[in-house]
Amino acid sequence: MHYTPTSALTLAADPSITDESIVGRVLGGEKQAYEVIMRRYNERLYKIARTYVKDEDAIEDILQETYVKAYENLGKFEGRSQLSTWLTRILINEALASINKTSKLDAFSDQIVSPDIKKVQSAEHQVIRKNMQEVIEKAIDGLPQKYSSVFVMRELEGMNIREVAHALDISEENVKVRLFRAKKALQEVLRKSMDGMNLYSFGGQRCNRITEQVMNRIRT
Structure with a gap:
């Protein structure tokens, strides 16, 4: 099945389509179905990542690495917890690793930032x-x-x-x-x-960019 951003978003928003069924499709060889998972959890994971890291470029890197690692280990997901919880744990590990790496580079970066x-x-x-x-x-x-x-x-x-x-x-x-x-x-x-404000929103082009970059890495 071919997924466009619109169709993937529609499937992601459909509560009748379970995470388990999407995981099954991906593990069955339908790589493109992984985009539905990303569309479903992009904004949630972004908001959580932002509580750890404030730099937007770093957040996008963390999201990419989270999804790639989740894809690579998808066969190990046993359903003991919700997929969203499993993804969140991977995200937090990536965020903490990013913080650790950044702290080591801070002194050096201060010297080269104009x-x-x-x-x-x-x-x-x-x-x-x-x-x-x-x-x-x-x-x-x-x-x-x-x-x-x-x-x-x-x-x-x-x-x-x-x-x-x-x-x-x-x-x-x-x-x-x-x-x-x-x-x-x-x-x-x-x-x-703040009523009506979508704080820390992660949609539109940013969501599309992250999804496309991850899917390109998965395909190759």
Whole structure:
């Protein structure tokens, strides 16, 4: 059977097609069926990898190595755990290996990375930090004053509970209650601001690129 990106995605999203059946096809010689497994777990594995490694190129390398090693050892998958769990374990091992390798190269890479590249990376981080700062500041500003004042005094200025209570002429218990409510309100505001966002998404061309590269390695 010939698989296009669209058909592979359709099969990957079909709950009636089990992982075991796809594995059986691959082991039976239908190499192209492996693409369905990748399409099914690309985004999940990407999000997990990103909790270990932040560099996008490194993450893509980790994903590729994970899928290639999983393919090479697919016959050893005995179904004692879910395929997704088995893939995740391989991914974590690859991520940890990447971290170990990177740590050994850090000193050397610092010597060869040009100052201009470092400036660009620093500028990107500054933009991200500024955007996040604006979101948080807006959320704090939106709190009722009795909550925002307690939050700012305690969390931003580092005043202890007793100092805040004395400054506002309220009980220490009242300070704790207001601080708790302020944090809950901020969590809700930030949660709503993220509604509809697909954080750490891994689709489109990136998904296609990883899948195509792995399939090319498998075929050869």
